[in-house]
Amino acid sequence: MRRSLSLLALGALTALAVGSAAALSVDGGTIQAGSDAELECDPDGVQVTTWVLEADTGEVHSVRVGGIDAACFGSELIVRVRDGVGTIIGGGDVDPIDNALETVALPTLPDPAAIEQIDVFIEGPSAP
Numbered sequence: 001m002r003r004s005l006s007l008l009a010l011g012a013l014t015a016l017a018v019g020s021a022a023a024l025s026v027d028g029g030t031i032q033a034g035s036d037a038e039l040e041c042d043p044d045g046v047q048v049t050t051w052v053l054e055a056d057t058g059e060v061h062s063v064r065v066g067g068i069d070a071a072c073f074g075s076e077l078i079v080r081v082r083d084g085v086g087t088i089i090g091g092g093d094v095d096p097i098d099n100a101l102e103t104v105a106l107p108t109l110p111d112p113a114a115i116e117q118i119d120v121f122i123e124g125p126s127a128p
């Protein structure tokens with residue numbers, strides 16, 4: 001079963017973290033990070049901690065997801081980046097999760113101005 005964390009960006013990527021029963025607002029700069037506390041293998045949740053940008057082109061190379069509990073180790077971490085109409089414009093995965101902070105490469109190098117949502121899934125034997 002998948003548990004998901006969605007971060008919805010408004011305008012210049014002001015984000016809102018959405019869980020099954022709770023919401024967390026994150027306000028501020030151009031690219032935001034947030035957290036969700038609804039994952040079964042990680043009761044205190046995970047956070048999108050950092051976006052890695054190429055300085056010359058401004059493209060997004062990867063996203064870092066942190067605060068991953070050891071109970072999630074061995075599962076797969078999946079990230080999907082979407083534009084304003086919900087089309088996937090980037091994505092990647094780490095399989096298996098073996099650190100509390102994982103970097104997920106985004107090979108399509110999405111333009112940060114196009115990012116409106118990020119979906120983070122933990123799937124596998126440690127994430128029922």
